[in-house]
Amino acid sequence: MKHILMVLFKDIDYDARVQREAIALAESGYKVTICCLNEFDTEPPLLHNLIKIHKLDIYTKQAKKGLASGLSGKPSIIARMVRNPLVKLAKDQYASYEFYKRVKETMALETIHAIHCHDLNTLDTGKRLAGHFQSKLIYDSHELFNEMTGRNAIDRRFGYALEAKLMKRVDRFITVNPFLIDKFSKRYGTLPPSIYLQNIPLLGEEQERKNANYFHHLYGIPTDKMILLYQGGFSKNRGIELCVKSMNQLSDQYHLVLLGDGDIKAALTQLVEAENLTSRVHFHPKVPPTEILSLTKEADIGLVMYENVSENNYYSTPNKIFEYMLMGLPVVSSNHPGKAYLLEEYDFGIAVDEDEQAIVKGIETIQHRRNYYVQKCDEASKVLNWPNESKKLIHLYNELFS
Numbered sequence: 001m002k003h004i005l006m007v008l009f010k011d012i013d014y015d016a017r018v019q020r021e022a023i024a025l026a027e028s029g030y031k032v033t034i035c036c037l038n039e040f041d042t043e044p045p046l047l048h049n050l051i052k053i054h055k056l057d058i059y060t061k062q063a064k065k066g067l068a069s070g071l072s073g074k075p076s077i078i079a080r081m082v083r084n085p086l087v088k089l090a091k092d093q094y095a096s097y098e099f100y101k102r103v104k105e106t107m108a109l110e111t112i113h114a115i116h117c118h119d120l121n122t123l124d125t126g127k128r129l130a131g132h133f134q135s136k137l138i139y140d141s142h143e144l145f146n147e148m149t150g151r152n153a154i155d156r157r158f159g160y161a162l163e164a165k166l167m168k169r170v171d172r173f174i175t176v177n178p179f180l181i182d183k184f185s186k187r188y189g190t191l192p193p194s195i196y197l198q199n200i201p202l203l204g205e206e207q208e209r210k211n212a213n214y215f216h217h218l219y220g221i222p223t224d225k226m227i228l229l230y231q232g233g234f235s236k237n238r239g240i241e242l243c244v245k246s247m248n249q250l251s252d253q254y255h256l257v258l259l260g261d262g263d264i265k266a267a268l269t270q271l272v273e274a275e276n277l278t279s280r281v282h283f284h285p286k287v288p289p290t291e292i293l294s295l296t297k298e299a300d301i302g303l304v305m306y307e308n309v310s311e312n313n314y315y316s317t318p319n320k321i322f323e324y325m326l327m328g329l330p331v332v333s334s335n336h337p338g339k340a341y342l343l344e345e346y347d348f349g350i351a352v353d354e355d356e357q358a359i360v361k362g363i364e365t366i367q368h369r370r371n372y373y374v375q376k377c378d379e380a381s382k383v384l385n386w387p388n389e390s391k392k393l394i395h396l397y398n399e400l401f402s
Helices: 016-027 061-069 075-085 085-106 122-135 153-167 178-188 214-219 240-249 265-272 290-297 311-315 319-326 336-348 356-368 370-381 386-400
Strands: 003-008 033-038 051-056 114-118 136-140 170-175 194-196 227-229 253-257 281-282 303-306 331-334 349-352
Touching: 003 016, 003 085, 003 122, 003 227, 016 033, 016 051, 016 114, 016 290, 016 386, 033 085, 051 085, 051 370, 061 085, 075 281, 085 122, 114 122, 122 136, 122 153, 136 253, 136 386, 153 178, 153 336, 170 178, 170 386, 178 194, 194 303, 194 386, 214 281, 227 290, 227 319, 240 253, 240 265, 240 356, 253 290, 265 281, 290 319, 303 356, 311 336, 319 331, 319 336, 319 370, 331 336, 331 356, 336 349, 349 356, 356 370
Parallel strands: 003 033, 003 114, 033 051, 114 136, 136 170, 170 194, 227 253, 227 303, 253 281, 303 331, 331 349
Antiparallel strands: none
C-alpha cells in the first residue's frame, strides 16, 4: 500500500479541501498521514481508517500566540520588531525549518512514497522531506500564495524566488482552476504533469434538510423574507463591506447573514451599527466543514464579492461558490475570471461589478427569475460534484505510481 504524507502549515480542523482530498485517496486504497499545526488544541477529526493525523506544536507559533495574547493598547517594541518585514521573513523561514524537523521526527519510522504539500508555505518542508524519505513531491497550490492580501514586497520577492527554485523539484502540480495553471506556466515555463482540482465540497448528511427556516427562527425573521448569505473568513478585500452597504438599497424583504469569523469582525459590527442595519444584518459564528452545508441551504442567495485588489483575489475560485450551488443557492459574484467562468458556463448566478448598485441589481435580477437559477444550480450539481472532481486526483496518483 502506497503511503502519502500531506503537510499543512495550519490546523486541519477547518480545511475542508485537505480533508476531502485525504478521504478520496484513502477510499482509493492509499494510506494517508496528515502532519499539520496544532492551532486549536482540539482532537484531530476522524476522517477514515486509512488516515492518520498528527497535530504538531512548534515553538515559533506558540511564541507568536503568546505575544499576541499579551498585547494590550499600543504594540510593544518586541511586537513591532516581529512585524518588520526582514524579521518576519527570517521568523517564517525558521518556522518552516522547525516544522520540517518536527514532521521528520514524527514520521521517522515510516516509509513514505509521496509528500503532498498544501500551499507554498509547506513546499520547502516538502522538498526536504522528499529528499530524506526518497519520495515523490506533489505541490498543491490552493491560490496564488505570493499575491495574497497582506504579503509585503519582501515576502513576495522571496516567495517567487523560492517557488521558482522548488518548482524544478516538483513531480506533479495541482491547483484550483485553469487560470492558475496558465499563470504558473507563464511564470515558470514548462510545468510537471498538472491538474486543476476545483474546491467542490464533499456532500454527506447535510443533504438532508434538518434546519428548515433555521436563520428565520434564529434571528426572528418572518419566513417570507429572503436570506442573503456570505459565509467564510471575515478578511479585508472580500467585499463584505460592499454587501453590507448594499442592504440600504434593498427593500426590507432582504436580510443578510454573515457566517464566519476573522480579523475584521469588530469593524463589520461597527459598520452594521453605523449603517443602522442591526435589524437586517446578522452575524453567525463559524462552524466546522462538516456542518457548514446544513446551514448554507437555509439561505436563498449566496454572495461572493471579492475585490480586485490582487491577482490572488482576481483569479481565485472560493469554495463558497460551489457550496452555494450544491445547496441550490444562486450566486451573485464579482466579475473576475476565477469566478465568472463557472457562472458563464453553468448559468447558476450573475457576475457583477464591485459596487453597491451592481450587487443590488444582481440580487434583484436573480429574485425575479429565481426558479430558473435554482434549476441551473441543480443542473450544475450533476457535473460539478466531488465524486466527479476527485477522479482527477486519483488518476494523478495512480499514474504517478504506475
